[in-house]
Amino acid sequence: MTEAAAADTGITDAALTPVDVHLAAILDAIRPLAPAALPLAEAGGCVLAEDITARVALPSFDNSAMDGYAVRAADVASATERAPVTLPVTGEVTAGDPGAYALVPGTALRITTGAQLPSGADAVVPVEWTDGGAARVAIRQAPREGNAIRLAGGDAREGETLLERGTRLRPMQIAVAAAAGRDRVLVRPRPRVVVLSTGNELAEPGTPLVPGRIWDSNSYMIAAAAREAGCAACRHAIVPDDPAGVLPALEDQLTRADLLVTTGGVSMGGEHDVVKAALRRLGTVTFRKVAMQPGMPQGFGTVGEDRTPLFTLPGNPVSAYVSFQLFVRPAIGALQGDRALRLPVVRAALTAGVRSPAGRRSFLRGVLGNGTGADGRRRVTPLSGQGSHQIAALGRADALIVVPERAAQLSEGDEVDVLVLPA
Amino acid sequence: MTEAAAADTGITDAALTPVDVHLAAILDAIRPLAPAALPLAEAGGCVLAEDITARVALPSFDNSAMDGYAVRAADVASATERAPVTLPVTGEVTAGDPGAYALVPGTALRITTGAQLPSGADAVVPVEWTDGGAARVAIRQAPREGNAIRLAGGDAREGETLLERGTRLRPMQIAVAAAAGRDRVLVRPRPRVVVLSTGNELAEPGTPLVPGRIWDSNSYMIAAAAREAGCAACRHAIVPDDPAGVLPALEDQLTRADLLVTTGGVSMGGEHDVVKAALRRLGTVTFRKVAMQPGMPQGFGTVGEDRTPLFTLPGNPVSAYVSFQLFVRPAIGALQGDRALRLPVVRAALTAGVRSPAGRRSFLRGVLGNGTGADGRRRVTPLSGQGSHQIAALGRADALIVVPERAAQLSEGDEVDVLVLPA
Numbered sequence: 001m002t003e004a005a006a007a008d009t010g011i012t013d014a015a016l017t018p019v020d021v022h023l024a025a026i027l028d029a030i031r032p033l034a035p036a037a038l039p040l041a042e043a044g045g046c047v048l049a050e051d052i053t054a055r056v057a058l059p060s061f062d063n064s065a066m067d068g069y070a071v072r073a074a075d076v077a078s079a080t081e082r083a084p085v086t087l088p089v090t091g092e093v094t095a096g097d098p099g100a101y102a103l104v105p106g107t108a109l110r111i112t113t114g115a116q117l118p119s120g121a122d123a124v125v126p127v128e129w130t131d132g133g134a135a136r137v138a139i140r141q142a143p144r145e146g147n148a149i150r151l152a153g154g155d156a157r158e159g160e161t162l163l164e165r166g167t168r169l170r171p172m173q174i175a176v177a178a179a180a181g182r183d184r185v186l187v188r189p190r191p192r193v194v195v196l197s198t199g200n201e202l203a204e205p206g207t208p209l210v211p212g213r214i215w216d217s218n219s220y221m222i223a224a225a226a227r228e229a230g231c232a233a234c235r236h237a238i239v240p241d242d243p244a245g246v247l248p249a250l251e252d253q254l255t256r257a258d259l260l261v262t263t264g265g266v267s268m269g270g271e272h273d274v275v276k277a278a279l280r281r282l283g284t285v286t287f288r289k290v291a292m293q294p295g296m297p298q299g300f301g302t303v304g305e306d307r308t309p310l311f312t313l314p315g316n317p318v319s320a321y322v323s324f325q326l327f328v329r330p331a332i333g334a335l336q337g338d339r340a341l342r343l344p345v346v347r348a349a350l351t352a353g354v355r356s357p358a359g360r361r362s363f364l365r366g367v368l369g370n371g372t373g374a375d376g377r378r379r380v381t382p383l384s385g386q387g388s389h390q391i392a393a394l395g396r397a398d399a400l401i402v403v404p405e406r407a408a409q410l411s412e413g414d415e416v417d418v419l420v421l422p423a
Numbered sequence: 424m425t426e427a428a429a430a431d432t433g434i435t436d437a438a439l440t441p442v443d444v445h446l447a448a449i450l451d452a453i454r455p456l457a458p459a460a461l462p463l464a465e466a467g468g469c470v471l472a473e474d475i476t477a478r479v480a481l482p483s484f485d486n487s488a489m490d491g492y493a494v495r496a497a498d499v500a501s502a503t504e505r506a507p508v509t510l511p512v513t514g515e516v517t518a519g520d521p522g523a524y525a526l527v528p529g530t531a532l533r534i535t536t537g538a539q540l541p542s543g544a545d546a547v548v549p550v551e552w553t554d555g556g557a558a559r560v561a562i563r564q565a566p567r568e569g570n571a572i573r574l575a576g577g578d579a580r581e582g583e584t585l586l587e588r589g590t591r592l593r594p595m596q597i598a599v600a601a602a603a604g605r606d607r608v609l610v611r612p613r614p615r616v617v618v619l620s621t622g623n624e625l626a627e628p629g630t631p632l633v634p635g636r637i638w639d640s641n642s643y644m645i646a647a648a649a650r651e652a653g654c655a656a657c658r659h660a661i662v663p664d665d666p667a668g669v670l671p672a673l674e675d676q677l678t679r680a681d682l683l684v685t686t687g688g689v690s691m692g693g694e695h696d697v698v699k700a701a702l703r704r705l706g707t708v709t710f711r712k713v714a715m716q717p718g719m720p721q722g723f724g725t726v727g728e729d730r731t732p733l734f735t736l737p738g739n740p741v742s743a744y745v746s747f748q749l750f751v752r753p754a755i756g757a758l759q760g761d762r763a764l765r766l767p768v769v770r771a772a773l774t775a776g777v778r779s780p781a782g783r784r785s786f787l788r789g790v791l792g793n794g795t796g797a798d799g800r801r802r803v804t805p806l807s808g809q810g811s812h813q814i815a816a817l818g819r820a821d822a823l824i825v826v827p828e829r830a831a832q833l834s835e836g837d838e839v840d841v842l843v844l845p846a
Contacts, residue, residue, distance in 0.1 A: 040628060041659070044647040059637055095664075096623030098635045113738070114624045116635040155814070163818070170845075171651060172818040175644035175740055179637070179814055183629025200519030201537045205463060206606025212521045212539040214482055214602070221598035224467040228594055236464070241518075315536070317598055344846070346793050370769050376799030391578065391602055395586070395595040422593075423767075 009291070010406030012359040016291035018405075019326065019361050026300050026327055029284070030309055032337040033191065033258055037184045040177055043169050045230045046187035047336040052163040052177050057153035062117040063095075066148045069108040069130060069137055070121035073145040084131075084138040093118060108137050117149055124148035155179070168230075168338055188336040191258035193226040195219045195236040196249055198265040198275075199315060202238045217391065218263040218320050222313070225324050228422050229332050229341065231259070241265035243278040250282065254304040258335055261328060264315030279303075285310055291405060293360045294319035298327070309335070317391045322363045322400065325421065343400070343419040348378035353411045356403035365397035368418055380418050398423060433829030435782040439714035441828075442749065442784050449723050449750055452707070453732055455760040456614065456681055460607045463600055466592050468653045469610035470759040475586040475600050480576035485540040486518075489571045492531040492553060492560055493544035496568040507554075507561040516541060531560050540572060547571035578602070591653075591761055611759040614681040616649040618642045618659040619672055621688040621698075622738060625661045640814065641686040641743050645736070648747050651845050652755050652764065654682070664688035666701040673705065677727040681758055684751060687738030702726075708733055714828060716783045717742035721750065732758070740814045745786045745823065748844065766823070766842040771801035776834045779826035788820035791841055803841050821846060 009018045035049035064070065071087065079085040087108040093101050095114035103109055103120035111117070111124060123143040131138040156162055162176050169177070169187065177185055197219040205215045219236035226234050235256065239245040241264065250260060265275060276299070279285045285301030299312030309331055313323045325343055333341025348368060356362035366380045373379050380401055402417040403410060410416065434441055458472035487493065494510065502508040510531040516524050518537035526532055526543035534540070534547060546566040554561040579585055585599050592600070592610065600608055620642040628638045642659035649657050658679065662668040664687065673683060688698060699722070702708045708724030719742075722735030732754055736746045748766055756764025771791060779785035789803045796802055803824055825840040826833060833839065 040643055041646065044650055056632065060632060061634060063635075094623065096625070096635055098633045100634070114622065114637070169647075170818075171644045171647035172744065172814060172820070174647040175640040175744070175814050176818050178628045178640035178643040179740070181628050181632065181638045183627070199537065200517065202519070203604075204606070205601045205604050207604075209479065209483060209604065210521045211484060211523070212486075212519055214537070215604045217598040217601035220463055220601040221594045223464065224592075224594035224597040227467055317602070321595065321598070344793050347795065370767050372770065372799070372801075376795070391595060391598050395593075395599050397595070 010359065010404060011291045013291070015289055016359065017288045019290055019292050022288060022290045022298060022300070023327060023330060026309070026331055027334050027339075029300070029302055030331055030334040031307065033188050033335050035186045036189050037186050038189065040174060040183050040185055043185050043187050044171070044174055046169055046189060047338045048163055048165050048167045048169065048185065049188050049337060050186040051161050051165050052180055052182060052185065054156040054158055054160045054162055054180050056181075057158045058156040058179060059150060059152055059154065062152050063150050064111045064113055064115050064117060064124045064148060065150050066124060066126045067112050068124045068126040068148060069139070070103055070111045070118050071108050071123055071125055071139070071143070072103065072105055072121060073123040073143055073147070075106055076125065076139045077142050079139045079142045081140050084140045086136055086138045089133060089135055089137050122146065166337055190230055190232040191332055191335045192256060193223065193231045193234040193259045193261065194253040194257040195222045195226070195234060196246070196253075196260070196262045197236070197238045198241045198246055198262050199238070200241050202264075204238060217317055218315065221317060222261055222263060222320060222324055225321065226261075226328070226332065229329050230336070231332060241275065243275050246275055247278050247282070250303070250310070254306075254308055257308060259328070259332065260303070260308055260310040261313060261324075262311070263313045263320045279310070279312070283307070283310065285312070287312070291360045292326075293357050293362045295323040295326070295363075296360070298323065300327070318365070318394050321394060325400070325419070326363070343421065346378060346418050346420060347415055348380040348418045349373065350401070350410055350412055350414050350416060351379050351381045353409060354382050354401065354403060355409045356407060358408040359405055361405050362403035363419070364401040364403060365394055366399045366401040366418065367397065368399035368420065377415065380416065397421065433782065433827060434714045436714070438712055439782065440711045442713055442715050445711060445713045445721060445723070446750060446753060449732070449754055450757050450762075452723075452725055453754055453757040454730065456611050456758050458609045459612050460609050461612065463597060463606050463608055466608050466610050467594065467597055469592055469612060470761045471586055471588050471590045471592065471608065472611050472760065473609040474584050474588050475603055475605060475608065477579040477581055477583045477585055477603050479604070480581045481579040481602060482573060482575055482577065485575050486573050487534045487536055487538050487540060487547045487571060488573050489547060489549045490535050491547045491549040491571060492562070493526055493534045493541050493547055494531045494562070494566070495526065495528055495544060496546040496566055496570070498529055499548065499562045500565050502562045502565045504563050507563045509559055509561045512556065512558055512560050545569065589760055613653055613655040614755055614758045615679060616646065616654045616657040616682045616684065617676040617680040618645045618649070618657060619669070619676075619683070619685045620659070620661045621664045621669055621685050622661070623664050625687075627661060640740055641738065644740060645684055645686060645743060645747055648744065649682075649684075649751070649755065652752050653759070654755060664698065666698050669698055670701050670705070673726070673733070677729075677731055680731060682751070682755065683726070683731060683733040684736060684747075685734070686736045686743045702733070702735070706730070706733065708735070710735070714783045715749075716780050716785045718746040718749070718786075719783070721746060723750070741788070741817050744817060748823070748842070749786070766844065769801060769841050769843060770838055771803040771841045772796065773824070773833055773835055773837050773839060774802050774804045776832060777805050777824065777826060778832045779830060781831040782828055784828050785826035786842070787824040787826060788817055789822045789824040789841065790820060791822035791843065800838065803839065820844065
């Protein structure tokens with residue numbers, strides 16, 4: 001980093017990499033997964049790798065928007081409450097009826113919602129405007145031409161692009177693809193993620209603790225966060241914090257993973273250089289101190305023949321969680337060809353002052369209300385218990401308060417960027 | 424509904440049921456699913472049916488928060504940059520080491536992050552304050568007592584309640600349960616949902632269209648929305664809109680479903696009374712006109728021996744989607760013992776005027792920015808294409824604009840409630 005860049009970001013320690021620089025390097029290194037044609041029913045949450053176009057007009061035929069009577073508007077133009085117009089009913093067209101009906105002038109056909117409009121008809125009289133007659137119908141209100149008719153192509157013209165490549169398939173987009181007749185769609189699939197917790201102090205939950213051990217929580221948390229971010233079922237395990245533990249586990253998982261995440265040991269200083277050196281030999285993995293709090297020690301690279309992205313996140317649970325949301329979540333989006341998988345940012349006023357190490361961007365756990373104060377601004381409350389190992393406060397947080405690199409403290413009422421956590 | 428209630432809600436047609444009354448009736452009828460003990464790795468998104476308590480203090484032992492040297496603070500109280508204090512290093516304690524170490528006064532022990540604090544030590548000197556020596560270490564800064572030490576019980580005391588029954592297990596809560604040593608948790612499971620699209624006009628996507636038919640989109644959409652709301656994999660199918668089509672399909676699915684949803688036909692008027700009557704015989708299903716737009720015709724009840732909730736939603740895709748978010752989503756929460764599964768509500772100013780039928784609550788598709796205007800208020804933009812069958816506009820919406828029963832139109836700048844759709 002140049003001195004000018006350092007001055008610009010508010011980062012004073014040249015050994016620290018700005019958050020945005022680290023994220024950009026990650027996104028630069030990631031290639032989207034190969035597209036796959038999935039059954040539509042399994043494609044929810046995946047990202048389109050093709051445009052979806054209307055192969056026929058939608059709807060493909062004029063049809064009734066209501067239950068009622070198909071008529072010629074001119075035949076009932078004089079109808080009023082006091083002087084209804086009565087027409088003979090010559091038949092019924094129901095939804096799904098493939099037959100071709102024609103309306104004889106001066107008559108009516110019963111019609112149900114979604115049924116094809118008979119040729120010759122130019123309006124539908126809702127049943128509520130009539131006496132509901134079967135052989136003859138008395139119509140008490142004159143429809144304008146086109147009343148209660150959905151025209152062919154009213155939803156989409158033939159050839160129209162309905163959904164663009166790169167769109168994430170939410171329920172509404174699934175509906176659009178189904179309405180266009182698609183039972184399979186070309187998508188970037190949900191990435192398969194493998195999470196390894198490194199640390200000789202870690203015990204599997206459910207097993208007894210011996211002195212000096214703690215139960216592993218990171219691998220469970222990061223696997224759950226990855227699923228929440230749209231990944232396929234995630235494998236996770238504890239591995240010893242030495243090359244003989246980490247490397248075989250990583251190599252073993254390479255063929256099963258589109259994304260590898262480790263937490264703990266390997267991202268720390270001094271003592272663990274032997275693991276770092278071993279990881280570097282697997283691929284392009286580099287280790288950096290990023291100008292952030294929590295989460296300063298970060299490792300990222302690609303490993304193996306398929307250049308699978310590998311993250312080494314810090315071992316403190318809060319650091320690991322924040323690092324996941326800032327760096328791994330966008331990487332999951334990039335694997336799917338979706339550059340928009342970021343936490344939403346809102347502006348809010350602090351309800352209490354906060355402190356932060358100058359020169360690093362802080363991400364403090366907070367609670368963001370949906371409401372606004374008397375001044376119309378949203379409010380965010382910093383939580384107590386901001387230690388990197390204190391997961392209890394993390395569990396109450398719904399947002400991360402961003403304190404910029406330049407600021408060492410902020411006061412009540414100061415407006416800040418707030419990252420909204422998935423809910 | 425009494426006249427007073429009608430006046431209060433702004434509903435003028437006594438034949439219409441207020442939205443909130445319909446929702447309350449639904450929630451009253453639903454019993455939570457039986458709890459099940461699930462492996463923690465499969466419990467993400469489920470709702471706790473037990474309190475999670477700390478069976479031991481967390482952490483269970485004093486440990487180091489950094490890599491460095493365990494010392495007695497008094498031994499190095501005079502250490503400064505200019506006059507470092509040098510101590511002999513008598514050994515190393517690493518994370519996970521189960522041994523019991525004791526610090527000899529006047530000496531130091533190397534220690535790694537997470538390692539058990541030796542007895543006799545009362546401070547950790549970070550490696551950055553030292554020369555990093557192996558046999559002897561020069562300490563350049565005096566730590567206060569307790570420096571870089573995480574005390575036993577600092578995260579949670581033995582017996583402390585960490586997560587309460589009714590909590591939805593997000594990644595952070597999964598981490599808390601793991602950190603407390605739990606490998607299985609008692610939860611209300613993800614409901615299994617079966618969705619049936621009724622309608623003789625419906626064709627399965629991927630099959631050719633014959634005249635008068637449209638491809639089914641509702642069952643795909645509602646199944647995807649149910650999964651998005653936390654349900655287990657959903658089954659869905661098309662059934663003909665007659666008792667011989669609907670009833671066997673429903674009865675067949677009863678044992679496989681915790682929640683049944685139909686869309687189309689059965690919720691309409693007149694023509695379909697035979698299906699309605701048949702459904703009523705299955706259980707307590709009642710049909711109502713709810714004072715809302717879209718989505719007026721609503722059916723709800725419980726069917727079968729297990730009193731499985733059954734929704735009959737309108738057939739127009741937009742009506743079905745809005746009805747799902749307003750009524751089925753909270754019902755999914757109730758099945759899990761979570762009364763909070765509602766769309767979040769925010770206040771925002773309209774960027775354009777809207778019209779709405781008086782006496783009904785309208786839910787207009789809109790786009791809600793995360794930012795605020797110059798006046799500090801959030802903004803919401805109504806989308807064009809508000810027809811109940813127009814799913815293209817629905818696909819661009821991220822919010823539903825609520826127009827109250829009393830209002831027939833609202834103007835640009837008017838402030839409204841906005842329901843935030845899942846993102």
